[in-house]
Amino acid sequence: MNSRHMTVAALAAAGALTLSACGTGSSSNNSGSSGSSSGSGSASGQVTGGPGIDTAGKTIHITSITALSGPASALGIPALAGARTALKAINAAGGVDGYKIKMSVKDSGYVPQNHVQAYKATVGDSAMIQSFGSPTTKAIQPLFDREGIVVQPLSWDSVWSKDPNLAPVGVPYATDVKNGLEYLSKQKKLGTKVGIVYQDDEYGADALRGYKEAVKAGGLDDVAQAPFKVGDTDFTAQVQKLKSKGAQIVLVTALPSASAPIVGTAASLGYNPTYLFQGPAWLEQIFTKDGTKSGKPTPVAGALAKQTYVLAFAAPWGSDVPGMAQMLADQKQYAPKQIPSEYFTFGYAQGKIIGAILKKAVQNGDLSRAGILKAKESLGSVDLGGLAPSPDYTSGGSPVSTKSIIARVDKNTTGFLKPVASGVTGQ
Amino acid sequence: MTEFFQLLFSGVALGAVYSLIALGFTVIYRASRVINFSQGAFILVSAYVISWLATDKGVPFFLAVALSIVFAVAVGVAFQLLVLRHLVGRSAFVAVMVTIGASIAMTAAVSAIFGPDQKLLGDPWGSSAVHAAGITFTWVKLWSIIVVAAVLYALYLFDRHSRYGLAMRATASDHIAALAAGVPVGRVHAIAWGMAATLGTIAGMFLAGFPNSPNLGLGDASFRAFPAIILGGLESPKGAVVGGVSIGVVEILTSGYSPGWAGTNFSAVAPYIVMIAVLLAKPYGLFGSVPAERI
Numbered sequence: 001m002n003s004r005h006m007t008v009a010a011l012a013a014a015g016a017l018t019l020s021a022c023g024t025g026s027s028s029n030n031s032g033s034s035g036s037s038s039g040s041g042s043a044s045g046q047v048t049g050g051p052g053i054d055t056a057g058k059t060i061h062i063t064s065i066t067a068l069s070g071p072a073s074a075l076g077i078p079a080l081a082g083a084r085t086a087l088k089a090i091n092a093a094g095g096v097d098g099y100k101i102k103m104s105v106k107d108s109g110y111v112p113q114n115h116v117q118a119y120k121a122t123v124g125d126s127a128m129i130q131s132f133g134s135p136t137t138k139a140i141q142p143l144f145d146r147e148g149i150v151v152q153p154l155s156w157d158s159v160w161s162k163d164p165n166l167a168p169v170g171v172p173y174a175t176d177v178k179n180g181l182e183y184l185s186k187q188k189k190l191g192t193k194v195g196i197v198y199q200d201d202e203y204g205a206d207a208l209r210g211y212k213e214a215v216k217a218g219g220l221d222d223v224a225q226a227p228f229k230v231g232d233t234d235f236t237a238q239v240q241k242l243k244s245k246g247a248q249i250v251l252v253t254a255l256p257s258a259s260a261p262i263v264g265t266a267a268s269l270g271y272n273p274t275y276l277f278q279g280p281a282w283l284e285q286i287f288t289k290d291g292t293k294s295g296k297p298t299p300v301a302g303a304l305a306k307q308t309y310v311l312a313f314a315a316p317w318g319s320d321v322p323g324m325a326q327m328l329a330d331q332k333q334y335a336p337k338q339i340p341s342e343y344f345t346f347g348y349a350q351g352k353i354i355g356a357i358l359k360k361a362v363q364n365g366d367l368s369r370a371g372i373l374k375a376k377e378s379l380g381s382v383d384l385g386g387l388a389p390s391p392d393y394t395s396g397g398s399p400v401s402t403k404s405i406i407a408r409v410d411k412n413t414t415g416f417l418k419p420v421a422s423g424v425t426g427q
Numbered sequence: 428m429t430e431f432f433q434l435l436f437s438g439v440a441l442g443a444v445y446s447l448i449a450l451g452f453t454v455i456y457r458a459s460r461v462i463n464f465s466q467g468a469f470i471l472v473s474a475y476v477i478s479w480l481a482t483d484k485g486v487p488f489f490l491a492v493a494l495s496i497v498f499a500v501a502v503g504v505a506f507q508l509l510v511l512r513h514l515v516g517r518s519a520f521v522a523v524m525v526t527i528g529a530s531i532a533m534t535a536a537v538s539a540i541f542g543p544d545q546k547l548l549g550d551p552w553g554s555s556a557v558h559a560a561g562i563t564f565t566w567v568k569l570w571s572i573i574v575v576a577a578v579l580y581a582l583y584l585f586d587r588h589s590r591y592g593l594a595m596r597a598t599a600s601d602h603i604a605a606l607a608a609g610v611p612v613g614r615v616h617a618i619a620w621g622m623a624a625t626l627g628t629i630a631g632m633f634l635a636g637f638p639n640s641p642n643l644g645l646g647d648a649s650f651r652a653f654p655a656i657i658l659g660g661l662e663s664p665k666g667a668v669v670g671g672v673s674i675g676v677v678e679i680l681t682s683g684y685s686p687g688w689a690g691t692n693f694s695a696v697a698p699y700i701v702m703i704a705v706l707l708a709k710p711y712g713l714f715g716s717v718p719a720e721r722i
Contacts, residue, residue: 071643073543200691227691228682233639234442236437237683237694240430242551256545257642264638268554269433269563278624284544296482298545299553299637321508 039140049370051149052127060096060358060367063104063122064130066154067138070109071257074283075343076132079154081335082347083130086355089330096359099367108132112139119143127372133407134202137166148369150168150357150376152350156279156313158206158335161399167357167376169350169384169391170313172399175204175277177210178217178426179404182277182310184249187421188309190274191248195224195238197238197262198253207253207278217426222248228258243271246360251276256283266301267372273309282310284341287409287416291339301411308409310417314345314388316407321422323349323385335374340415356382386422404417429561434683435676440568442577442675447630448652449667450582451623451661456661457599458520458619461511464526467649468533469627473499474548474635474645475541477628481549488551496628503624504617512613519538530646538643546641554637567636574629576667582622582664591618599662651678654702660715669713672697 026417046055064083067076084103091100091378104126106118115136120143123129128333129144134155143164143252144151151166158172171179174175184190196211198204204227215222223245226238242250250266250273252259259281266272287304288295293334315321317340327348331338338344361367361375390403404424455463477513480491507530514522552566573637591614597605604614634648635641655674659666661711678716694719711717 002529069538071542073538074545229692229695231644231651232439233634233648234437234639234679237434238547238677240433240683244430257640257644259640260640268556268565268638285544289545289547291544296547298547298640 003385012391015115034137046365047362047370048366049207050126050127050369050371051123053126053367055367058095059165060099060101060127061104062101062123062128062130062354063106063118063126063166064128064132065106065108065115065118065122065136066104067110068107070111071255071399072110074256074285075280076110076154078200078338078341078343079132079347079350081338081358082341082344082349083351084347085327085330085334085338086348086351088334089326090351090355096355097362099362100357101358108136110136118145123147123149127367127369128152128348128356128357130334135193137210138202148373150347150369150372152354154347154350157202158209158399162393162397164377165186165373167353167391167393168400169353169388170346171311171389171401171404172278173206174210174213174397175402175426176311176404177207177239177253177278177345179252179424180278180309180403180427181211181214181220181249181251182217183274183404183406183421183424192219193221193223193246193248193308194251195242195247195273196228196251196253197221197228197242199230199258200253201230203280204253207251210250214426216365228254230255230258233256233261235262236269238262238382239266239269239271242273243269247368249274249276251278252281253278254281256281256286260286260298261376263303263308264300267300267361272303272306274302277308277310279311279342282312282342282409282417283397284416287411289340291394293411293414293416304409305411309420310407311407312342312417314342314349314405314411315386315405315422316417316419317342317345318413319386321386323387326385327387342415342417345387352384352387353382353391369390430683432560433562434519434679436562436564438569438676438679439624439672440571440675442655442672443571444630444633444648444671445652445655445675446575446590446668446671447578447626447633448649448673449655450664451626451630451650452649453596453661453667454582454622456625456656457703459522459598461512461522461526462519462661464523464649465506465530466535466627467646468530469499469503469535469624470533470539470631470634470649471643471646472502472533472631472640473624473628474631474641475537475546477632478546478548478635478641479541482547486635488549491549492628492632495632496625499624499628500621504622507617507620508573508613511640519528534563534643534646546635548632548635548637548641550632552634565637567633567695571633576631578626578629579664579668586664591615595619595664597700604703606650622710651698654698658705658712659703660712663714666712666714673701677701684720 049055067073084348087101108115108118119140129151130155134157137153156170156173158174160166160168224243284291287301357376361372389403391400405422406420408420410418436565450465477491478493480486481488556563556565594610594615597610655670661669677697681697
């Protein structure tokens with residue numbers, strides 16, 4: 001081989017990686033744009049404005065930086081549809097004390113540097129920001145911490161609760177894992193030998209932390225830990241390890257592109273443990289091609305239907321919780337083509353939280369960044385009608401929710417998730 | 428021991444797919460001295476086209492594969508004729524950057540056209556397998572090994588016993604001299620791109636087969652095959668196969684038997700350690716040829 005060409009190849013590969021790692025260096029515009037500051041509070045009926053606030057037009061501009069393309073778009077699209085539906089319903093009901101919420105959308109494709117650029121391009125005109133993903137949100141974290149804007153992550157990283165600018169919804173990964181493992185082993189009595197197959201990144205590390213805490217709490221026997229790399233296509237080694245060690249309950253910390261092959265590989269090797277899917281591992285489309293009951297089953301549907309539990313982000317579609325009927329009515333009106341989706345439900349719950357925070361800020365008479373942050377922190381526990389665990393942002397560093405929702409994969413249930421337990425907490 | 432042989436079989440099957448990808452790199456490099464960074468995109472496009480034809484349009488699976496090959500070859504040849512042909516004489520770096528650009532464009536097109544939803548390949552193998560001595564041999568993996576052997580033999584026949592095989596070797600040796608001798612170098616380049624597209628389609632079919640499915644990350648497998656071509660020697664089809672199988676086996680075995688002290692990601696590093704070790708002993712790869720230069 002010609003060494004010159006080898007050098008060129010290496011330079012090109014390094015160049016591509018370098019390009020993908022670069023962000024822009026300019027600082028963001030932190031000034032209000034459409035907003036105009038006026039008045040001093042609700043007592044006089046006036047509201048202090050800020051970036052993204054149009055007090056004259058009574059409009060609050062927010063931005064969702066999400067993944068509408070790329071590998072995570074199957075998750076980002078229904079979540080965005082859910083949030084939009086909730087906001088449309090809020091606006092149709094008069095908005096938040098007369099203010100309409102207008103959400104702009106930026107697609108970052110789940111690429112951190114694109115996320116940073118989208119953030120910088122929109123933060124000056126946004127009162128709040130939604131941010132999809134853990135690595136992407138971490139990429140903009142120093143920026144929003146500096147600017148004091150409230151950001152709602154669509155991610156469940158355990159560190160979010162320590163950042164006052166963040167308004168997460170749901171149970172952090174580590175807490176969720178601990179709750180789920182203890183529930184299946186100690187309450188459902190499905191075995192004490194546990195194993196974990198996890199992707200070797202921040203998401204996996206967070207799950208592993210919860211897994212170890214569950215084992216440390218006693219009563220569980222950690223028989224195998226099997227990491228894999230994002231992009232792996234063969235999981236024989238991981239499955240073989242779990243099988244040979246006799247893991248009875250296997251925690252699957254993966255994305256759907258890996259969770260389905262893991263289960264399929266295990267089934268082909270004659271290994272059928274109880275699976276506990278961490279939230280991001282599940283997607284309706286790994287059961288049928290289009291995610292509906294009438295869709296063509298995937299090759300792993302049979303194995304999934306045997307004994308797979310899911311740590312759900314949100315209440316299973318159509319489940320018997322107080323907020324479900326309203327959500328389904330809103331979905332029918334504003335997103336009629338939406339198929340049953342856990343991510344839609346979760347996005348809808350996030351939209352409700354945005355509405356609650358902004359309503360509180362309007363009532364406080366302060367829609368400045370500091371005012372919205374103060375509103376979030378003083379909101380107290382928000383009742384989401386059981387659609388998602390109710391967050392409480394007053395806890396100061398503790399997880400905003402600790403009560404998990406556990407569902408079981410069931411081929412006869414719309415959305416394929418049958419409710420098993422909610423409000424599950426560990427020991 | 429059963430566990431070892433199970434992992435070995437999976438490693439050989441994975442390596443067979445890496446070999447197909449590596450062969451795609453090799454045929455283009457031999458003909459045009461271009462390292463084709465869009466090979467992964469061909470894998471991705473082909474898997475989605477097969478899926479679309481077989482599951483959405485009801486085309487019989489193997490006909491869908493054949494049509495996908497035709498499509499990929501058309502795209503590959505058109506890319507060579509319309510774009511790369513005009514870069515003759517420019518630095519290799521320009522051509523490399525163009526293939527990177529093509530890869531990004533093709534991946535974005537797949538995302539835009541087919542959307543984010545889960546796809547099924549529609550392959551006839553599914554989870555079917557044969558079991559012997561406690562080892563599970565899934566048909567999709569068995570076929571990947573068989574097909575690689577067949578493809579390698581076909582490439583050998585083409586290379587040694589066909590007019591264009593000879594032309595390709597002449598072009599690989601010295602494309603200016605080949606041109607002076609009347610070798611249709613442009614056509615040779617187009618054939619090479621067609622062959623690479625075919626190899627990419629076959630690799631895509633196996634990569635997206637059970638238990639996987641067509642997904643937007645499929646093309647990244649081409650980067651996993653990169654150590655294989657360096658290990659085997661970028662110009663050598665034989666080296667691509669030996670390198671591919673070696674890397675597949677190393678990856679799976681280190682994933683199964685990785686010592687705790689080596690960290691959780693040792694299986695990702697191991698192929699590169701093997702590659703560097705080989706390059707220290709044989710700087711042009713196992714089967715690479717040392718260039719002779721007139722001083």
